[in-house]
Structure formats: structure tokens, C-alpha cells
Amino acid sequence: MRIILLALLTVTALAAQVRDEDILKGAGENWTTYAGNFEGWRYSPLTQINLQNVANMVPKWTYHVPESNGLRTSPIVYNGVLYITNSNSVHAMDARTGRLIWRYDDGLAKRKGVNRGAAIYGDAVYFTTTDNYLVALDRRNGALLFNKKFADAETGTISTSAPLIVKNKVLVGSAGGDTGMRGFIAALDPKTGNEIWRTWTVPGKGEPGSETWSDLHEWGGAATWLSGTYDPASNTLFWTTGNPWPDYAGKPREGIDLYSCSVIALDLETGKLKWYFQFTPHDLHDWDAQSWPVLLEIPWNGAMRKVVAHANRNGFFYILDRETGKFLKATKLIDNITWASGIDDNGKPVIIPGKEPTVEGNWVCPGVKGGTNWMGQSYNPGTGLLYILTQEECGMFTLSTQKPVPMKNFAGGAATEPGGPVLIRAVDPKTGKRVWEYPVGNYSRMWTGTVSTATGVLFSGDDDGHMIALDAKTGRHLWHYNVGDTLTASPIIYSVDGKEYVAIAAGTNVFSFGLFEPAQPMALPAITMEK
Amino acid sequence: MRILAALALPLLLSAQHDVSAGASKNPAIQDPVAIAAGAKLYATSCGGCHGPDGIGGRGPNLVRQLQSHQLKDDELFAAIRYGVPGTDMPPTRLSDAETWQLTAYIRALTGPASDSKVPGDAAAGERLYWSAKAACADCHAILGKGSRMGPDLSNIGGSRPLTYIRQALTPPKNDPSRNFALMGKEGVTVTMKNGVVLTGIARNRSNYSLQLVDKQGDLHLINMADVKALTVKDHSIMPEDYGTRFTAGEMRDLLAYLATQTIRPSETGAK
Numbered sequence: 001m002r003i004i005l006l007a008l009l010t011v012t013a014l015a016a017q018v019r020d021e022d023i024l025k026g027a028g029e030n031w032t033t034y035a036g037n038f039e040g041w042r043y044s045p046l047t048q049i050n051l052q053n054v055a056n057m058v059p060k061w062t063y064h065v066p067e068s069n070g071l072r073t074s075p076i077v078y079n080g081v082l083y084i085t086n087s088n089s090v091h092a093m094d095a096r097t098g099r100l101i102w103r104y105d106d107g108l109a110k111r112k113g114v115n116r117g118a119a120i121y122g123d124a125v126y127f128t129t130t131d132n133y134l135v136a137l138d139r140r141n142g143a144l145l146f147n148k149k150f151a152d153a154e155t156g157t158i159s160t161s162a163p164l165i166v167k168n169k170v171l172v173g174s175a176g177g178d179t180g181m182r183g184f185i186a187a188l189d190p191k192t193g194n195e196i197w198r199t200w201t202v203p204g205k206g207e208p209g210s211e212t213w214s215d216l217h218e219w220g221g222a223a224t225w226l227s228g229t230y231d232p233a234s235n236t237l238f239w240t241t242g243n244p245w246p247d248y249a250g251k252p253r254e255g256i257d258l259y260s261c262s263v264i265a266l267d268l269e270t271g272k273l274k275w276y277f278q279f280t281p282h283d284l285h286d287w288d289a290q291s292w293p294v295l296l297e298i299p300w301n302g303a304m305r306k307v308v309a310h311a312n313r314n315g316f317f318y319i320l321d322r323e324t325g326k327f328l329k330a331t332k333l334i335d336n337i338t339w340a341s342g343i344d345d346n347g348k349p350v351i352i353p354g355k356e357p358t359v360e361g362n363w364v365c366p367g368v369k370g371g372t373n374w375m376g377q378s379y380n381p382g383t384g385l386l387y388i389l390t391q392e393e394c395g396m397f398t399l400s401t402q403k404p405v406p407m408k409n410f411a412g413g414a415a416t417e418p419g420g421p422v423l424i425r426a427v428d429p430k431t432g433k434r435v436w437e438y439p440v441g442n443y444s445r446m447w448t449g450t451v452s453t454a455t456g457v458l459f460s461g462d463d464d465g466h467m468i469a470l471d472a473k474t475g476r477h478l479w480h481y482n483v484g485d486t487l488t489a490s491p492i493i494y495s496v497d498g499k500e501y502v503a504i505a506a507g508t509n510v511f512s513f514g515l516f517e518p519a520q521p522m523a524l525p526a527i528t529m530e531k
Numbered sequence: 532m533r534i535l536a537a538l539a540l541p542l543l544l545s546a547q548h549d550v551s552a553g554a555s556k557n558p559a560i561q562d563p564v565a566i567a568a569g570a571k572l573y574a575t576s577c578g579g580c581h582g583p584d585g586i587g588g589r590g591p592n593l594v595r596q597l598q599s600h601q602l603k604d605d606e607l608f609a610a611i612r613y614g615v616p617g618t619d620m621p622p623t624r625l626s627d628a629e630t631w632q633l634t635a636y637i638r639a640l641t642g643p644a645s646d647s648k649v650p651g652d653a654a655a656g657e658r659l660y661w662s663a664k665a666a667c668a669d670c671h672a673i674l675g676k677g678s679r680m681g682p683d684l685s686n687i688g689g690s691r692p693l694t695y696i697r698q699a700l701t702p703p704k705n706d707p708s709r710n711f712a713l714m715g716k717e718g719v720t721v722t723m724k725n726g727v728v729l730t731g732i733a734r735n736r737s738n739y740s741l742q743l744v745d746k747q748g749d750l751h752l753i754n755m756a757d758v759k760a761l762t763v764k765d766h767s768i769m770p771e772d773y774g775t776r777f778t779a780g781e782m783r784d785l786l787a788y789l790a791t792q793t794i795r796p797s798e799t800g801a802k
Contacts (some may be wrong), residue, residue, distance in 0.1 A: 080752050094742055094752050099735045101742045101750065108643075108795040133794075140750040141734075143672045144686065147794050296555035484718075524659050524738055525758040529765045 006211060017122045018078060020167055024232060031077045031492045032120055033227075034162040035376075039295040040229040042451045044379035045494035048500035049515060050455035054469045054478050056516045060501060061098030063510040065091060071505040072447065074117040074162065076125070077494035078139065084510055085115040085162075088129045092142060095503075096496050098512060104140030106135065110490045111153055113378050116226070116374075116489075119164030119170065121190050126170055128159040134172060134193045136290075148193025156181030156219070156407045160467060164227040166237070166268060169196060177223030177242040178286070180216070180406030183260075185224050185239055187271060195270035201241045201259050212255035218405040220253060220254045221245035222260040226290050226374050231322065233308075236274060237266045238295065238308060238322075244289035246404040247355040248397060248410025249284075256281035261289045263310060265325060275325030277347065280314045284356045285339070285367050285397060286415065287313040291376035294386065295322060298430050311377045311388045313370025316343055317432055331432030333372060333425070336365035357397035357413045367395025368415035375449035375490055380456070383472050385426040385435055387450040387458055393420030419443040422463050424450065436475035440468070449490035449503070459502050461487035467504060467513070483511055557597070559631035560604060560638055561646075569636025572629055580619070584694045584705045585640050590620060594694045595712055597641040607634045625714070642769040644790035645698055647689035651780075656788030659781055669746075670769065673792060679748035680732050681769070682716065689793030696789050700782065718768035721744065721753060722760040729753075 026037030027044045036042045049057065050134035065071060065086050073084045082095040088109040092101045094314035106129050113130040120126070122138040124145055132151035137144055150172060151157040160175040169187040177183060183201035188194065203209035213220055214460060221244050230241035241264065261280040264273060279289045294309040298319075306322035315337040319329040327347030340349035355364050369391055377388040390449035400411040422444050426435045440446075441463020458472040465486055469479040483506025491501050503512040559565035575585075580590035587593070602610065610635050614622035627635065639647065660667050668677030671684045687696060717735045721743065731745035741753040741761070755761075770776075777785065 081750070094735075094740060096752065096754075097740045097741055099737065099740055101734050101744075101752075106794060108684075108686075108793070138672075138675070138679055138748060141679040141683075141744045142749050143683045143748065144794065219719065369779045513615040520756070522739075522756045525755055528760070528762045530762050531767060 018120050029495045029496050038230040045454045046500045047455050059517045060089040060512045063098040068508045070115040072116050072489050073505045075503050076118050081498045083118045085127050104142050119163040119165045121165040126163050130158050132159045133237040155216045161225050162227050166230050173224035174290045175223050175225035177221030178411050180219035180245045183222040199271040209258040212258045214254045227408050235268045238293040240289040243286045247286040249412025261312045263293045277325045279312045290374045311372045315366045315371035334390050338365040357399040361396045361398045365394035367393040375447050378450040380452040388425050390425050391422050391444045393444045438475045445486045451491045459491045557631050559635040565635045566631045566639045569632035572633050625689040640691050644693040645793040650788040650789045651783035651787030656784035678744050686794040687792045688790040718764035720762040725761045
């Protein structure tokens with residue numbers, strides 16, 4: 001009793017602003033940025049739930065998101081409040097009970113689409129509407145502080161990713177790369193939404209890199225539809241870019257199509273490009289380099305080295321030097337790769353000829369969904385392993401004979417997704433080798449990444465709609481729970497009143513799990529209706 | 532009524548919500564001539580039950596009801612033509628064209644205020660809104676200005692019909708849909724077992740927890756096991772005397788100002 005009362009008082013008293021150092025600290029009681037910390041680890045230092053007691057985990061509450069479908073949102077938690085997004089809306093709920101506190105809906109937005117989450121800074125919660133407005137809301141009560149357009153949906157750009165907030169800059173990405181648009185990353189002012197800088201991921205006419213395109217250069221895509229990561233020591237942002245457009249037709253874009261299917265390193269203050277590394281030059285299979293670049297420091301040739309680890313949709317796992325972007329190593333993330341025989345010493349794929357989309361159709365592995373996708377990867381500093389959702393799916397890639405026209409929803413061809421084995425794989429970044437794998441289904445329907453704790457518990461989901469817990473060291477099964485829906489987003493971890501929770505948005509609901517506790521019978525308080 | 536109330540509940544908890552039901556194919560929709568013809572038909576065939584301006588009577592308050600329980604244009608058309616079987620809502624014998632005119636009128640009556648030209652001096656209304664005489668900012672915020680305890684009004688014109696806003700300021704007496712409209716907006720006083728007393732708006736409450744926003748905009752997440760007593764106002768805490776506090780001209784100006792409050796000023800019909 002006394003503990004609960006104290007906790008109640010802290011919830012109110014702690015009504016302090018979210019500062020840079022709070023986000024920099026990484027996940028803990030709160031989960032204040034998309035991937036948990038700036039390095040992209042999706043890792044929680046909380047220790048209440050462990051390898052032994054995770055077997056007693058039960059659902060604590062469920063929140064149904066009205067008018068939702070395949071929720072892609074990764075929750076943000078701060079001060080006992082959990083924030084999720086749906087198309088053009090934010091829902092704030094009591095993180096202990098799942099009761100709605102406030103909801104913001106932009107019923108005037110011109111487009112509807114998936115949304116991957118909110119961000120938090122100062123006293124505000126930020127998210128973007130599908131038609132590219134940055135919206136700032138009072139995190140306590142949902143009052144609108146401003147909404148400001150940062151891109152025009154008429155140019156093919158839409159917005160789906162959670163903003164990343166670093167040192168007084170709200171970083172927003174761009175989506176729509178499958179129908180023709182020009183990708184960018186923009187830094188916006190958290191007080192006004194005004195633009196501080198914008199870096200295009202497809203160079204303008206005459207700029208360096210523009211020679212790597214041909215006819216449809218202005219619509220080249222290279223969208224930036226997932227949040228990036230940040231290295232405070234070098235003040236550098238790392239962001240991945242999507243496919244070149246038209247996805248399956250290479251003719252209108254002869255060349256390597258910079259900076260599509262790449263990771264780019266940008267100076268936080270200016271947005272200036274420090275380096276880039278392109279995983280799939282002149283991509284023809286819609287293999288966005290989407291999952292966020294994970295920042296690690298690992299032993300390399302006898303010394304510690306700062307690196308970027310990235311599991312790519314093209315089927316390979318990469319380690320790059322963080323300072324220079326120099327290629328260090330690539331290994332096979334999945335078994336079934338038929339388009340390249342390997343990655344050479346310069347990081348370029350050794351192409352197997354004849355695997356491009358054709359009018360008759362060409363069977364290629366991995367399929368269009370890729371060896372992995374935006375569910376991305378997580379890292380546990382205790383085990384030193386990365387946890388990656390991988391797919392052994394192949395597909396038929398066909399080329400259209402139609403002339404590509406931007407924004408007509410035309411990808412230059414098509415690809416089938418017949419399904420295939422899905423496995424969570426633990427990869428050692430020091431060697432690129434797989435340490436264990438755990439099968440999670442056969443149809444590649446789900447979109448769930450991983451999150452892990454300091455106690456060595458890994459949470460994820462499977463293709464059959466189960467939330468699961470595994471031993472992060474060995475991949476041994478510990479717990480599962482059927483959420484009754486397809487899992488379409490990644491879990492996060494937080495705590496309130498000293499209780500640890502694991503939350504996930506799945507299909508049309510948000511679930512929050514915790515350790516079993518018997519209910520405490522309570523007397524209802526006296527309620528008086530006042531005239 | 533009770534069933535409708537349950538349906539409406541999740542939507543009413545929202546600060547602002549979607550009023551743009553799917554785009555219509557019928558040319559009568561948003562056509563001023565058809566809307567005017569529909570208004571005439573409404574006065575003769577419907578107003579007797581649904582009240583002038585849809586404020587309710589023997590039939591429900593259409594403006595409030597259609598905010599929380601949206602009908603697509605063809606559903607509205609069907610409700611007018613066939614009535615609601617098993618209730619007092621009768622079928623009609625109007626032609627297709629007339630039925631579409633009525634549909635267009637109901638749509639305009641229940642569509643966002645910022646979509647239509649609203650008479651009045653919005654600048655004078657703005658001064659009144661922020662004045663001590665109106666004191667709206669004691670409870671409402673617009674773009675971060677004012678208390679954040681009550682509903683945010685930044686998008687009131689973009690999300691609510693003019694009739695709805697007018698009714699918020701001059702609430703009709705005995706409106707049957709008013710009680711459930713208070714869900715998530717109740718004025719409460721909470722006495723905690725440790726002696727702390729909190730007042731504000733219960734954004735949500737149940738037997739087990741209460742989420743309260745106070746006048747400072749601060750959020751209090753309360754476990755009902757820690758509560759000694761709870762007092763809930765059975766009416767809105769918003770003053771009910773604006774109809775007499777303001778002149779007709781002042782009210783018109785205030786409405787004109789509120790109608791222009793939209794989060795998409797450059798993209799709506801607001802002038």
C-alpha cells in the first residue's frame with residue numbers, strides 16, 4: 001500500500017522534461033527512442049524478469065486500437081505513460097492499466113498509411129502524419145502544440161517512420177519509394193517544426209553521384225522509411241536507404257543509383273554526407289537497406305574497433321568501419337542466396353548473372369521481402385550477440401513491359417511472396433557467424449523484431465501469432481503466449497512502480513505482459529455524483 | 532439509446548476525430564443549391580422530431596449522434612428513405628433527388644465548420660475568446676496557449692460542425708445524448724487516502740484506475756485503491772451561461788473565430 005502511494009506521488013512529481021541525456025542513457029524504466037538507445041540495440045537493462053521467472057509471465061492489459069489494421073508501431077514509454085501511433089493518430093495510455101488518457105487524430109490528413117511510432121522530447125510527443133506533417137503534442141494531455149508540413153504528398157512522398165530526436169533536432173525520413181519519389185532525411189526544429197537542414201538521398205542534377213542514374217533520376221526513390229541511429233562521440237547520424245525506383249526495371253536508371261540501398265553517415269549539425277556504403281548497387285529486387293544500422297565496438301584484429309553492423313534484405317550481414325564506412329566483413333545471413341555468390345573484398349556483391357526480373361519471371365532467393373526486413377535486429381551487450389529475424393523465402397520476379405510513370409503505383413514489375421521458413425538467428429558480430437537459430441514459422445507473414453534484457457531473456461514473436469521468450473545465450477524456448485492476431489511490430493520493455501513490462505503492438509491491439517501477481521481484492525471508493 | 536451510447540464511447544474519448552466520411556459520388560453533396568433545398572425539406576419533414584438545426588427533441592440530436600456514429604452518404608440516404616425499423620424514425624416518400632438534397636443538408640449540418648463560410652467577425656471573436664469576460668483559456672488551449680485541462684480547440688473548426696460548436700456554448704436543455712458526451716470529460720474531485728486532494732478532468736476512469744488532468748495540464752495516474760472518495764460532476768464544468776453572457780453579435784463573432792480553428796488552414800474551405 002505504502003509503496004503504491006509513493007509511486008503515485010512520483011508519477012506526478014516527476015513531470016520533468018525529457019532531456020537529451022535521458023534519451024542518451026538508453027532504455028531503462030522508460031523507452032524514449034525508437035530502438036531503445038541511439039546505438040540501435042533494442043536492449044533493456046531491467047532485471048526483474050529473468051530466465052527463471054519469465055515462465056510466469058502473463059498479460060497485464062490489452063488496449064484495442066480502433067480502426068487499426070496491422071499496427072506497425074513501436075511504443076514509447078515515459079513516466080508511466082505509453083504512447084503508440086496508428087494512421088494519423090497517437091494514443092496515450094496509462095502504462096500500468098492500458099487505460100486511454102488521450103488520443104489525437106488528424107481527420108484532415110490527405111493520406112492514410114502505416115505508422116511506426118512516436119518520439120518524445122521536452123514536454124512533447126512527436127509523430128508524423130502520412131501526408132508529412134510533423135505534429136507536436138503535450139505529452140501529458142495531448143494538447144496540440146504545432147503541426148507543420150515538411151514534404152508534399154503530391155510529390156509521391158509519404159511518412160511512416162518514427163522521428164528520431166537528437167540534440168534539439170527532430171529527424172524525419174521519407175517513404176513512398178515504390179511509386180517514385182525523391183528520398184531525404186530532414187532535421188526539424190522541435191519548437192516550431194521549421195527545417196534546419198535536408199539531405200537528399202538521390203543527388204540533384206549535376207551533383208556528385210547524379211551520373212549513377214539515367215532517365216528517371218528525379219524519381220529515384222532511396223526512401224528513408226525507418227529511424228536511424230546516432231553516435232554521440234562523432235556527432236554522426238547513420239541512416240539506411242531504400243530501393244531505387246522503378247523497383248524491378250533497371251533500364252530507366254542505368255548505373256549504380258546512388259545513394260539507394262546504402263547506409264549513409266551524416267553530420268548531425270549540417271546534414272553533410274560523411275561517407276556512404278552501398279550494399280546492393282543497381283538493385284533490381286526491391287531490397288531496401290532498411291533495418292537500422294547497429295553501432296557496436298568489437299575486437300577486430302587485436303584492437304577494439306567502432307563498427308556499424310547491418311543485416312541486409314539482400315541476404316548478407318555486414319560489418320563496416322564506423323568512422324570511414326570501410327567494408328570489413330560480410331557473411332551469409334540466410335542459406336538461400338542465388339543472386340550473388342558472395343561479397344568481395346571491397347564489399348561488392350559477386351553477381352550471378354541471369355537473376356534479374358524478366359518478362360517470363362525469374363525465381364530468385366531471397367524473395368522480395370528479403371533475408372530480413374524492417375523488423376531489424378537487436379543487440380545484447382551481455383551475450384555479445386545480435387538477434388535477427390531472417391527469412392528463407394524465395395520468389396518469382398517479373399518485369400513489366402509498360403513504361404514506368406511516377407506515382408502511378410508502378411514498380412516496373414512484380415514479385416511473388418510464396419512463404420518460406422522464418423528463423424530468429426543469433427549472430428556474433430565479431431565473426432559474422434550464426435551461433436544459434438530458432439524456427440518461428442513457415443509463411444513469412446509476421447513483422448516482429450526482437451528485444452532483450454540484461455538477464456539474458458530475448459522476446460520476439462512467431463509467424464503463428466505467439467509472443468515468445470527465449471534464452472538469449474542459447475535460443476532455448478522459455479515462454480509463449482498466443483495473442484490471437486498476426487504480429488506486425490516489435491516489442492519494447494519498460495517499468496512503472498518497480499514492475500517490469502514487455503509491450504507489443506500486434507495486429508489491432510497493444511499487449512503488455514508482466515510477472516504474475518495475485519489480485520488484491522479492493523473496496524470500491526465512495527463515488528458521489530454532484531448536481 | 533443505451534446501445535448507441537456504448538458504440539459511441541471510444542470515439543467520444545478522443546480529443547479530435549475523423550469527420551471526413553468517405554468521399555461521395557452524388558453531385559448534391561456540398562452543392563449549396565441542393566443543401567438549401569434540403570434545409571427546406573428538413574424543416575417540414577424532420578425538424579418536428581430532430582429539432583431545428585438537428586439539436587434533438589423526440590428524435591435524437593443528429594449533430595451529436597452523427598459525430599460519434601458516422602454514416603456514409605448512402606447509409607444516410609437509406610436511413611432517410613427507409614427509416615429505422617422498430618423505432619419512431621419513419622420511412623419517407625421523397626424522390627431520389629429530394630432524398631439526396633436532404634442527405635446533402637444533413638452532411639453540411641454535421642460536417643466540419645471550417646468547410647463552410649461562417650458569418651461574423653473572426654478577429655473580434657478572437658479578442659473575445661482570449662478576454663477575461665469569456666475566460667475560455669481557463670480550460671482550453673489553442674496551439675499550446677491556455678490551460679490544457681479541457682478539450683483542445685486547435686482543430687475545433689476542422690473537426691466539428693458549426694451547430695455542434697454552437698451547442699457546446701449554448702447547450703440545449705435536456706439533450707438525451709449529452710450525458711454520454713461527457714465520457715472522458717467529467718469534472719472530478721479526488722480525495723486520496725493520504726489526504727491529497729486533486730481536481731480536474733477525468734480523461735478516463737473505471738472502478739480500478741483514474742487518469743486525471745488538472746488545470747496546470749499535469750497528468751495524475753491514480754490507482755482507485757488509493758482513493759478515499761471521488762466526486763463526479765453530472766454536468767459539464769463548462770459555464771452554461773454564455774448564451775446570456777454574450778450578445779448575439781458576440782456569439783456570432785466567437786463562432787466565426789472558432790470555425791477558423793483548423794490544423795489544416797491552407798487546405799480547407801476556411802476563408
